[in-house]
Amino acid sequence: MLIGGVISIILFYVLILAVGIWAGRKKEGGNDSEEEVMLAGRNIGLFVGIFTMTATWVGGGYINGTAEVIYTTGLMWCQAPFGYSLSLVFGGIFFANEMRKQGYVTMLDPLQDAFGERMGGLLFLPALCGEVFWAAGILAALGATLAVIVDMDHNTSVIVSACIAIFYTLFGGLYSVAYTDVIQLFCIFIGLWMCIPFALMHPAVGSLTESEHDWVGTVDRKDYGQWIDYAFLLVFGGIPWQVYFQRVLSSKSAFRAQILSYVAAVGCFTMALPPVMIGAIARVTNWNETAYGDLYHQTPEEMKQSDMILPLVMKYLNPGMISFFGLGAVSAAVMSSADSSVLSASSMFARNIYRLIFRQQASEMEIIWVMRVSIFVVGALATVMALTIPSIYGLWTMCSDLVYVILFPQLLMVVHFRHYCNTYGSLSAYLIALFFRLGGGEELLGLGAFIKYPYYDYEQNVQRFPFRSFCMALSLFTLAAVSKLTDWLFHSGKLHPKWDYFRCVVNIPEDRLKVDEPIEGGELTTMTASMMAKYCAMDEMNGRINPAMTNSDTEDEEEIGVPGKIRLGGPKIGVMSVPKAPPKAPRSPQVQSEDEEEKKPAGIRSVKQYQTKL
Numbered sequence: 001m002l003i004g005g006v007i008s009i010i011l012f013y014v015l016i017l018a019v020g021i022w023a024g025r026k027k028e029g030g031n032d033s034e035e036e037v038m039l040a041g042r043n044i045g046l047f048v049g050i051f052t053m054t055a056t057w058v059g060g061g062y063i064n065g066t067a068e069v070i071y072t073t074g075l076m077w078c079q080a081p082f083g084y085s086l087s088l089v090f091g092g093i094f095f096a097n098e099m100r101k102q103g104y105v106t107m108l109d110p111l112q113d114a115f116g117e118r119m120g121g122l123l124f125l126p127a128l129c130g131e132v133f134w135a136a137g138i139l140a141a142l143g144a145t146l147a148v149i150v151d152m153d154h155n156t157s158v159i160v161s162a163c164i165a166i167f168y169t170l171f172g173g174l175y176s177v178a179y180t181d182v183i184q185l186f187c188i189f190i191g192l193w194m195c196i197p198f199a200l201m202h203p204a205v206g207s208l209t210e211s212e213h214d215w216v217g218t219v220d221r222k223d224y225g226q227w228i229d230y231a232f233l234l235v236f237g238g239i240p241w242q243v244y245f246q247r248v249l250s251s252k253s254a255f256r257a258q259i260l261s262y263v264a265a266v267g268c269f270t271m272a273l274p275p276v277m278i279g280a281i282a283r284v285t286n287w288n289e290t291a292y293g294d295l296y297h298q299t300p301e302e303m304k305q306s307d308m309i310l311p312l313v314m315k316y317l318n319p320g321m322i323s324f325f326g327l328g329a330v331s332a333a334v335m336s337s338a339d340s341s342v343l344s345a346s347s348m349f350a351r352n353i354y355r356l357i358f359r360q361q362a363s364e365m366e367i368i369w370v371m372r373v374s375i376f377v378v379g380a381l382a383t384v385m386a387l388t389i390p391s392i393y394g395l396w397t398m399c400s401d402l403v404y405v406i407l408f409p410q411l412l413m414v415v416h417f418r419h420y421c422n423t424y425g426s427l428s429a430y431l432i433a434l435f436f437r438l439g440g441g442e443e444l445l446g447l448g449a450f451i452k453y454p455y456y457d458y459e460q461n462v463q464r465f466p467f468r469s470f471c472m473a474l475s476l477f478t479l480a481a482v483s484k485l486t487d488w489l490f491h492s493g494k495l496h497p498k499w500d501y502f503r504c505v506v507n508i509p510e511d512r513l514k515v516d517e518p519i520e521g522g523e524l525t526t527m528t529a530s531m532m533a534k535y536c537a538m539d540e541m542n543g544r545i546n547p548a549m550t551n552s553d554t555e556d557e558e559e560i561g562v563p564g565k566i567r568l569g570g571p572k573i574g575v576m577s578v579p580k581a582p583p584k585a586p587r588s589p590q591v592q593s594e595d596e597e598e599k600k601p602a603g604i605r606s607v608k609q610y611q612t613k614l
Helices: 002-026 032-039 046-054 060-073 080-101 110-113 117-149 152-170 174-200 221-236 244-250 254-268 272-281 290-297 306-316 318-337 341-360 362-387 392-416 423-439 467-491 529-538 552-557 589-600 608-612
Strands: 523-526 576-580
Touching: 002 152, 002 174, 002 318, 002 523, 032 080, 032 341, 032 362, 046 174, 046 244, 046 254, 046 290, 046 523, 060 117, 060 272, 060 306, 060 318, 080 254, 080 392, 110 117, 110 392, 110 423, 117 152, 117 244, 117 306, 117 318, 117 341, 117 362, 117 392, 152 174, 152 318, 152 341, 152 362, 174 272, 174 306, 174 318, 174 341, 221 467, 221 576, 244 341, 272 608, 290 306, 290 523, 341 362, 341 576, 362 467, 392 423, 392 467, 423 467
Parallel strands: none
Antiparallel strands: 523 576
């Protein structure tokens, strides 16, 4: 049995590795640009796009965690399939079109556009934690699977699998990730469904309809708050993830990105059916009548092996060949699903941290090499997490925690209500959300609760109140309120513009705050919208400008002395005073010229007017 399991693993690992290397060769020869490596040149086809979008959530943590929860607490508490499916739907409705239309490269791009590079660096931290926790959950699931198949040491299996996934991700970027996702979903679907009929026919398996073995579960009244909290956590906390937006931004068009999200939601829910069935089968099985019972004389729950329930069902309730094929297929699929999280975190670091904060003049090749080094680092972090945190499902839900309370409100505001937020509000919301979330405690991290929310259970030390959703709502309110307050303080003159430390409200350098009075009989020139667009492309007004914006159409307007224009003196704005034209005689040749000037777009005469126009 050991040799058969090893052969099965090797065959499927070789298949995944071969597909990853082959897909990596689809890159244009010699083209190692950011978009080519991170987003596959925005050229992902419809068929591959559907599979890779579905694989955003369908991986090792998804199938193993679903089976684990069905076995331990029942269907009523298995919220991830519903939650993540709905997150894809809401992501497609409210975010996919706007993000893809703007031509962003990573999820952090709009946040840095609005709040600046350094605030974007702070927001990178919860995004990084989320990706590492998610990849760690996948690797932990894989380690549990291999430990059952070939009796391999858990630590060794996690390390070996991480190395393989990192290798082909390093080689092919998103091309390798996307095409291995196709093989991943086929392996999961075929491998799991092939094992279910044989498991149902095992003599130790009881009836799924007997009340004695309740695999549906219940939600007690005292747990309503927790249930609602986790539901919102999975639905809205499943949106602000780079693994999702990586697929959205790699689509050929904004409309296709939305379609992929909707189809992937159906696929995500459908792929949960096999692990739900396996978890229910495990629940109604008399494990003492199986080879597992002969070996351990206890149930998996008593042995604290609930996190390995899926591979245990496949091994002990199926014939040898079916078991090896199914376990090999699933383990290879689990291994391949760790790659996207590693690539996502590495892409955000290379582009949004290294390039935009530390090395603005870095070349494309330098960024690619930084991303490759980051792949190793992120992979190592995920591996360490997989070896140190015990529960897969607990790790899985913790993935969305910080992302939900910190990132979701910020992303929602910058995508749909950008005029109503600034860096002061962003930083305040970040700190408030972090404080109140940590105050609620985290059992998996050994962090006790120092804030006792309403309905706190002192006997079990459990928060019954939906405190995560409360933290998210508080963060959203803080972001809007502080942004509005600081905007009013600066524009009403309550605070001098020099106190605009983040330069996101008034955003005028101190040496340019005082504008010379116009000469007698003259008037200040106005700043046209086209010139303001050019200024934004050159300097930071309210964060970094959209990378998709071009300024070639305004290069001819930089000359000094052009009437009605503002000269751009390097990165600073210079304001010119142009004498007012003398009175014009009626019906003179100059009338035609003046009439043409009046037909031009209205100028922008102040920073406040510009921000309102934006």
